[in-house]
Amino acid sequence: AQKVTQAQTEISVVEKEDVTLDCVYETRDTTYYLFWYKQPPSGELVFLIRRNSFDEQNEISGRYSWNFQKSTSSFNFTITASQVVDSAVYFCALSGYYGGATNKLIFGTGTLLAVQP
Amino acid sequence: NAGVTQTPKFQVLKTGQSMTLQCAQDMNHNSMYWYRQDPGMGLRLIYYSASEGTTDKGEVPNGYNVSRLNKREFSLRLESAAPSQTSVYFCASRMASTGPYSNQPQHFGDGTRLSIL
Numbered sequence: 001a002q003k004v005t006q007a008q009t010e011i012s013v014v015e016k017e018d019v020t021l022d023c024v025y026e027t028r029d030t031t032y033y034l035f036w037y038k039q040p041p042s043g044e045l046v047f048l049i050r051r052n053s054f055d056e057q058n059e060i061s062g063r064y065s066w067n068f069q070k071s072t073s074s075f076n077f078t079i080t081a082s083q084v085v086d087s088a089v090y091f092c093a094l095s096g097y098y099g100g101a102t103n104k105l106i107f108g109t110g111t112l113l114a115v116q117p
Numbered sequence: 118n119a120g121v122t123q124t125p126k127f128q129v130l131k132t133g134q135s136m137t138l139q140c141a142q143d144m145n146h147n148s149m150y151w152y153r154q155d156p157g158m159g160l161r162l163i164y165y166s167a168s169e170g171t172t173d174k175g176e177v178p179n180g181y182n183v184s185r186l187n188k189r190e191f192s193l194r195l196e197s198a199a200p201s202q203t204s205v206y207f208c209a210s211r212m213a214s215t216g217p218y219s220n221q222p223q224h225f226g227d228g229t230r231l232s233i234l
Contacts, residue, residue: 009157035222045160045207045225091159104175105150105223107159 002027004094006108013082014116021077021111023092029053032096034068034075035105039089051075082115089113119143123208123226130198130233138193138229140208147213149191150175150223151183153204160207166191168213198233205230 003026013019025034036048049059051068059066063080079086092108124139142149147168152160152175162175166185180202182194191210195202209223 004159037225043205044227045209047222047224050222104162104165105160107152107161109157109159 002029002032002094002096002106004092004106004108006090006092006111008111009109010112010114012114012116015084016081018078018080019082019113019115021079021090021092021113023075023077023108025073025075025092025094027094027096029096032094035093035095036066036075036077037091037093039091039110041088045091048077079113082113084115084117087113087115121208121210121224121226123206123229125229126227127230128232130195130231132199132233134198134233136195136198136231138195138206138208138231139190140192140226141190142208142210142224143189144210144212144224145188146210146224147188148211149185150209150211151181151191151193152207152209153177153202154207154228155204163193163206200233203231203233 005024008022032053034051038046038048049066056068065078067076089110089112091110093105095105121142130136150165151163153163154160161177163177163181164172164175164183166172169185169188172183172185184192206229208226211223212221
């Protein structure tokens with residue numbers, strides 16, 4: 001069975017601190033995909049990144065970086081120099097490859113990040 | 118760029134009433150999904166439609182029905198609403214993947230906040 005665990009329910013940091021959001025996944029698929037979504041207080045879900053199981057390179061996008069490690073089944077998300085606008089719930093999600101048609105996302109329970117000014 | 122549009126944004130129902138949540142996407146995506154979001158549980162898949170003309174159950178389908186009206190529209194119906202169906206409902210759509218390295222992310226609407234008294 002597929003499962004995503006985000007053990008950190010809530011994190012509170014002060015602006016300009018670095019923060020890492022943890023994501024641990026379980027799957028028996030050899031080909032799978034990992035995603036991060038952001039849900040700001042306004043409620044919409046915003047896609048941040050996709051990573052496939054064949055690509056373990058870390059990725060950096062501005063203040064955001066992602067560390068994918070198959071050996072520990074983890075896909076952690078780091079925000080450098082956090083800002084108040086980063087305050088949101090962040091979801092990690094997992095999907096398998098099923099011939100391109102019936103992709104289903106399995107979500108973690110989310111981590112609420114509060115960045116204090 | 119409308120993306121995924123959900124209507125209504127808010128609704129209050131009485132137990133036993135019926136209602137249809139509407140979702141439309143203008144990105145020519147093949148697959149569409151309905152999720153519910155409850156506190157502490159992340160997003161859970163209710164139903165999905167891999168392509169026009171097909172629908173399948175997700176993790177929590179009981180009490181719901183869906184209709185893939187055409188490629189653009191995917192509706193979710195509550196035939197007899199129950200308080201346990203109080204939730205935020207998200208519709209998502211996704212382009213079909215063309216291979217194991219091209220799994221596309223799902224794009225979400227802004228959600229429908231549904232309260233059942």
